[in-house]
Amino acid sequence: xxxxxxxREAKQAGIHPEYLRRLCGKGxxxxxxxxxxxxxxxxxxxxxxxxxxCARVPHxxxxxxxxxxxxxxxxxxxxxxxxxxxxKRKPPKIDWPPLRIIYATPRLHSLAVEQxxxxxxxxxxxxxxxxxxxxFRFRNKIGLDVAIEAARDVLRRRLTSVxxxxxxxxxxxxxxxxxxxxxxxx
Numbered sequence: 707x708x709x710x711x712x713x714r715e716a717k718q719a720g721i722h723p724e725y726l727r728r729l730c731g732k733g734x735x736x737x738x739x740x741x742x743x744x745x746x747x748x749x750x751x752x753x754x755x756x757x758x759x760c761a762r763v764p765h766x767x768x769x770x771x772x773x774x775x776x777x778x779x780x781x782x783x784x785x786x787x788x789x790x791x792x793x794k795r796k797p798p799k800i801d802w803p804p805l806r807i808i809y810a811t812p813r814l815h816s817l818a819v820e821q822x823x824x825x826x827x828x829x830x831x832x833x834x835x836x837x838x839x840x841x842f843r844f845r846n847k848i849g850l851d852v853a854i855e856a857a858r859d860v861l862r863r864r865l866t867s868v869x870x871x872x873x874x875x876x877x878x879x880x881x882x883x884x885x886x887x888x889x890x891x892x
Contacts, residue, residue, distance in 0.1 A: 710744040755803040767830045773837040834868040842884045
């Protein structure tokens, strides 16, 4: 078994959901959250919150502060998972970890999404360039200082190119917002 399993995945593998409950009673499995179980002695990843959220919200994409943290950009450590979901989708009902939902149009929701495999689970995260652009787009939610720090860090460490940031900012219609800051950093 990989890091965690849902009752639906267990049923597809031929395991009755009652068996999961019995394993929890014996202490071999731990209920990680509603609809998610993991081995009691499993080593936890540093991205365990992202793994749990992405397993329970498959249409969600990790964004903004959580994406910065995932990519190792800046100094922000979010106390909640920032997740982008398509507009007109109901927000997920998750008790833990705390979520901060950002709604995106279908076109923007699927733009520059990367898939990473961690502990046998697929996590969907926006690319580095898209994350920087989103930081400027949502500067009123996260703070302009965070956006500037992210852009400086990315450009200084050459994690992405200025051309890629400009291309994505044009697709997100944020070029006029981000342009003066990028020009000042160059």
